[in-house]
Amino acid sequence: MTRTTNTQTIILIAGHWLGAWAWDEVLEHLDTAGSPAIAMTLPGLDAGDPDRASKTLDDQVAAIVDLFTRRGVSPEQPATIVAHSGANLPVSLVLDRHPELIHRVVWVDSGPVTDGSIFAPDFPEEVTELPLPPFDVMGQQASLDGLSEETLDRFRARAVPEPGPVLRQPVVLTNQARRTVPTTLVCCSIPSAQVRELAAAGHPMFAEVANLAHVDVVDLPTGHWPMWSRPGDLAELIRAAAARTE
Template identity: 35%
Template sequence: MTHFVLVAGAWLGAWAWDEVAAELRAAGHEVHPLSLSGLAEKQGEPAGQQTHVQDIVDEVERLDLREVVLVGHSYAGVPVGQAAERIGERLGRVVLVDAHVPVDGESFLSGWPSDAVREAIAAHNGFWPCPEPAEFAGQGLTDDQVAKFVTGATSHPGATLTEPAVLSRPFGELPGTYVTCLLDGEEPWGAAAELLKSERWNLVNLDTGHWPMFSRPRELAAILEASAG
C-alpha cells in the first residue's frame, strides 16, 4: 500500500482527482487529494506561493504519512516540488504530471511567455480566471469533461503564480517521475528537460492532453501506481 497526496493545477481542487483516486483506492492504496488555499472549498482564503507549499507540508504531517508519493499536476509542480524537499525522510517519490518544475528564485510564470497571464491577473482583481471552453480544444477532452472542469473551476490566486520558489538544493536530487502528456507537447522543455538529466528521474509519456485526470484517469492511475514501485 502506498500513500498518495494528489495536488491538481490551476483553478482545480481535490475534486479533480475523483476518478484517479477511485482507481488507486480500488488497488488498495491510501489516497489524499488536496485542495490548496484559495481554491475549490477553500475559495476566499488568502494564498501566496509559500501558502500552497505549507498546505502540502501540513497535510503530510497532519496525516503522519511516510514513504509518501507527492503528485503535482501543472502549476502544482511548483509547490509540490518545494514541499517534497521540506518533508524530508517522509518522502517516497515525487511525480510531476505535465507540470512546471520548481526553480529556486523563479515563479510559475518565469521562463515562458506569460504576459497574457499577468495581464489577466491584473484585470481580474489579482486572480487568473478559468479558460473559456473553446480554449480546451485539442486536449483530448469530451464536451462533458470540459463542462465538468469549467463548472468546478475556481479563479486562481495570482500571487501563487508570481511569487518565487524557495529551494535549498537541486531539485533533481530527489527521486521522481515526470509524466509528459503528448497532446500538450511531445518533449519536456525548460526546467523539466534539465530535470530529466538527473539519474534519479525518469520520463513516462501519456498519449492525451494536459488534464489526464479527466481524459485518461485509469491510465494516469496506473502510471502513478507504477511510479511508487
C-alpha cells in the same frame, strides 16, 4: 536509508483552477487496486474560503506539510506526491524544504521548476485572481484532447480562479537534496522524447529535469488533463511509481 512502502500514502494535487474533486475517477481506480491515496485542494482553490484570493505559495506548501503530518508521513514512511500542471511550484518548494518526506514525486504533464521561477511574472499587481480562460484560449496553451463536452462543462462549472499571489510569487530553492528524490515524469501532451530534448537543451520548462539523479519518463498519450481523459491508465502509472523502492 531504507524506505518502506507497505503503508505509503499517495497524495494527489491538481493544477490551476482545480481542487481535490479533479481526481475523483483516479481515486476510484487506486482504491480498487488497494493503494491508499488522498487528493487535496490547495489553499486559494477552495471556493468556500472568503480569503482564498490572498493565498500564497507558502500557504500551499504549509497545507501540504500539514497533510503529511495528519497522515503520519515521516522519513521512515515517506509519501508519494503526485503533481499535475501548475501544482509543480508548491510541490517543488516541498521537495526543497522536506525531501526526506518524499518517497517519489510523480509529475503529471508537468515537471520540477528551477530556482527563481515565477508562473506569471507579468500578472498585474492590481489583479486579484485569474479565472479559467475560455476553452478556445486554453486549447492554444494546453491540449484538450480526450475531453468530452460534458467534462469541459464540469471543468467550467467547478473551476476556481487562481489567486494572484500564487501566480506572482518567485520560487526560492536552495536544497540540492531535492534533486535526489526519485522522480517519474508522466508525459501526456508533450511526448517523452521531446521532453528529454527540451531538458537537454535547457528549456526553462524542463531544465531542472536534467539535474535529477533518479528519473523515469513514461508516455501516456492524451491531453493535459489525463485524470479525466485516461483516469484508469493514469492510476496504474501512479500505483506502479509509488511501489518503486529506489
